[in-house]
Amino acid sequence: MTKSILTRRQLIRFGALGASSLALGGCEQFDLLGIRNSNVRNFVEKANDLTYYVQRFLIGDALAREYPESEIRQPQRPNGSTNPQTPEYLALKAADFSGYRLSVSGLVETPKSYSLSELRNMPSRTQITRHDCVEGWSCIAKWTGTPLSVVLDEVKLKPAARYLVFHCYDTMGSGRGGPAHYYESCDLADAWHPQTILAYGLNDQVLPVSNGAPIRVRIERQLGYKQPKYLRAIEAVSSFADIGRGKGGYWEDRGYEWYAGI
Incomplete structure (x- = not known):
């Protein structure tokens, strides 16, 4: 990416966007942002939406840098769930x-299920990229x-599909409803x-x-928490309203930004 194109961090440096970045940059939930009806939270979410649309406009289909x-000077650092x-x-x-x-379902014309060997025998891509963690x-x-x-070419998304949700095997803590399975999502551009x-x-x-293992999603233009591990299923949806707490991901449900482009 050339210097003339603003990075996401440059875009969120100002005003409320900067406040959003500071609040969501760590791995702990901030109480204020955890309040669903908080005016501050609502304002920050609108600022995050602006970041998303501006970033999408600026970078288009640009590739993440490859190296x-x-x-490659060290092993890929494990973090979060590791076993x-x-x-x-x-x-x-x-x-x-x-x-x-791996099941692929939801708003698709032809739901499918793939074994690991089937995925390995499909067309492949190898890329050397940098993983950036929110930490x-x-x-x-x-x-x-x-x-x-x-895979999307095979299952054929329906017109109503707007996002893909990635459901995982790993769990993160527990609550009154039992262990919470990790999940993430992306838009169709990614x-x-x-x-x-x-x-x-x-x-x-x-x-x-x-x-x-056995499958991890790599979305190279996003921060690490947007690249879920231990993938169990992919679901095409029109909204996140009925999934988790409705924010599009495990960490997003707890205050993180949904769009974490870099």
Whole structure:
């Protein structure tokens, strides 16, 4: 990206956008932003919407920067969930994921279910990119996987579809309703982007459990929490209203920004 194109961090440097960035930049939930009917929260969310539309206008279909192999100087750092303990995932892991199936459903013409071997035998893409974490660290790694667009071509999205929701095997804490499964989402611009892949390989090796095996979504123009691990299912939807707390992701439900473009 050239210097003439503003980065997201430059866009949110001013006024309320800057306040939003500071409030959502860490990994703890801020009480004020956690109040659903808070006027401050509503104002910040509108500011985040502006960031999204301006960023989309500026970057269009631009690619995230890719690096030479010489820039891979350390293993991809695991963080967040690194070894899910749900019975379903443990059973899959014990069988080396031979029974894994990725379902793709929702607002699609042809719902499908893919085994890991089927995904590995589809057209693939390898890219060396930088993972930027909301915590402030980054890491360059080589990712190999099936372009998400290949899967979307097969299932054929219906006109009402606006987003893809990624449902995962890992859980994050618990509440009155039991353990909360991690989930994330993206719009169709990122879903069709050539660098958005269903990754099954990392640095020329099989994707390890600590980094999201058997499948991790790579959305290279977004921060790390937008790239969910331990993928279980993909659902095409028109809105997030009936999913989680309605904000489009586990962390978004707890105050983070839905659009985390970089």
